[in-house]
Amino acid sequence: MATRPPNFEIPADMREVAEKSVEQAKKAFDSFMGAAFKAAGALEESSDTLQAGTKDISRKALTYAEQNVAAALDFASKVVKAGDPQQVLHLQSEFIRSQLQAFGEQAKDIGSSAGKLATDVAKPRGK
Template sequence: HDTAATIEDRGATVREGAKDISSKAITFAEKNVAASLDYAQQLLHAKDLGEVMRLHSEYVQGQMKSLAEQASEMGQIVSRAAMDAAKPKT
């Protein structure tokens, strides 16, 4: 009976970790889509090629920074979920 309860507890822990990962991935996707739409809107109002190039440079730099931050945060969430799943239950 203890083994079944332990397996059930681990399954719940893994499911909770997967839920956190999925939720964060959706949040990141929404932010990235919003940034892309904002960028497209800015391009529509660009007055000349110089402004288009500046907007593009700013967008790419911003996205690279965001993606690096998102990757770091996702790595922390995955690590935490893995540690929680491997942690002995008391």
């Protein structure tokens, strides 16, 4: 014959404390999940910003590379057509001066874009 365990009753005070603890745990978990979803959303926004910014910088770099190659080919064409060494030296001097100026402007533009991107990615997101 199987014996029945004695009736075990949880005191009302203990039951109330346990119920409150469970409620507090649920609230804490909900709060944690809310914060986790918010953080994931902010990370996604930062990732989108970073991706768009790097695409912009990449496009600029390719455009500048294309311009620089075109300038070098133009220079080479002029050198081939030069009549004397003096003209070659003049063309070379002109090419170097114009390319240094172009490189400076290009570096400044890409640096400015990179700085803006870093600021945008680090910017706290709205609530």
